[in-house]
Amino acid sequence: MSRKGSEPYRAATQRVAVRTALREGSAYDVVVGMGVLSDAGVLTRDALGPGGERAARALLAHDDALPRGLVNATAAAFTAAGLNIIACPVRASEAEKLFATVERIVQAAASGRLERGEPVVALGGGVVGDVAGFAAACYRRGVPVVQCPTTLLSMVDASVGGKTGVNVRVGDSLKKNMAGAFHQPALVLCDVATMQSLPARDLRSGLAECIKHAMIGADFGDADLLDLTRSALDHVLGMDAGALVELVSRNVAVKAACVAGDERETLASDAPHGGRMALNAGHTVAHAIETLPGLSHGRPSLADLTHGEAVGLGLLAEARLAATLGLLDGREAEELREVLERAGLPTAVRGLPDSARIIALMGDDKKVAGGRLRVSLPSRGRRCTLADDPPRDALAAAIDTVRGD
DSSP states (O other): OOOOTTOOOOOOOEEEEEOOSSSTTOOEEEEEESSGGGGHHHHHHHHHTHHHHHOOEEEEEEETTSOHHHHHHHHHHHHHTTOEEEEEEEOOSGGGOSHHHHHHHHHHHHHTTOOTTSOEEEEESHHHHHHHHHHHHHGGGOOOEEEEEOSHHIIIIITSSOEEEEEEEETTEEEEEEEEEEOOOSEEEEEGGGGGGOOHHHHHHHHHHHHHHHHHGGGGTOTTHHHHHHHHHHHHHTTOHHHHHHHHHHHHHHHHHHHHHOTTSOOGGGSTTOGGGGGGTTHHHHHHHHTSTTOBSSSGGGOSOOHHHHHHHHHHHHHHHHHHTTSSOHHHHHHHHHHHHHTTOOSOBBSOOOHHHHHHHHTTOTTOBTTBOEEEEEETTTEEEEEESOOHHHHHHHHHTTBOO
């Protein structure tokens, strides 16, 4: 899976096996390659096992903004394998990542008489994967889900690991991922060809999650991922298929190694890196600022922040916190800033409210325990440390690191 020196990137299809510890037989494949969606129906039947032979339908929950040709071609791949499609378009935005959207998918499944062994297929980015996965977990108390991510961010993050969920509005604020379920997919198909139509801003946003994995990669078997990411940046931004396959595969392998040992995020106290909570590096700050309206890293037209932009800013702020706590060298923090800048990601944001408000929003983070904030911090040697109840003045100074006005 690795590339040496100046060797050209190869676009050959790669498979990464994701194995979880809780349930026997819960392993599944993540297939990464160019054009893999053309075999989606056959691959899905294989992944479903004996039940796949009896399946006659599949519900296709797809981003309603995807190119029509991509949606039709994916549907045709399932139809060719004898799976009739129940189509369910989804508006893919954080504001629509709600119970109401999950209910619409469940209603479509019920209207189409989707049976228990028949899959829900999620075609789109992270929002589609989250709501479709949650619907699959709920419908008939659980049907298979096949994740077909179409963005770099969803390929390396949301599609793998089984987390699904929705946002919940509480008063005037939208609480991120406050409801959901762990529901591992039967199969993940990462077709890098789907990124051909991806706006440059969205591609860069996906790189933020890749950089996050690289900053903690040594804890999960890939201490060299940051070096690969740096060397691949120009190729990835130029849509080189081989570079995309390599980058996605390596990132999936890091996430798979983390998920395998802590599927349901319960081992925080058993490992210095916090188990699966390590994947939340950058996210404590990111989730606090991501849903704030009107934040921009440049022109007002660039508001609101994308998830990846918020993660990049969160990584920078949390790297500052880690340095303050003696967990990260200044050189490594600067290395992070440089790679974010090279990826075209913002390193400061305008319009941030005062630090006290952001810290209060961080109190909604799912890692909070006993009223104490816990933050997954990028640490020395490309590792992660779960910091328990960091000082408020250090948090405020960390937030000020990314303040752009």
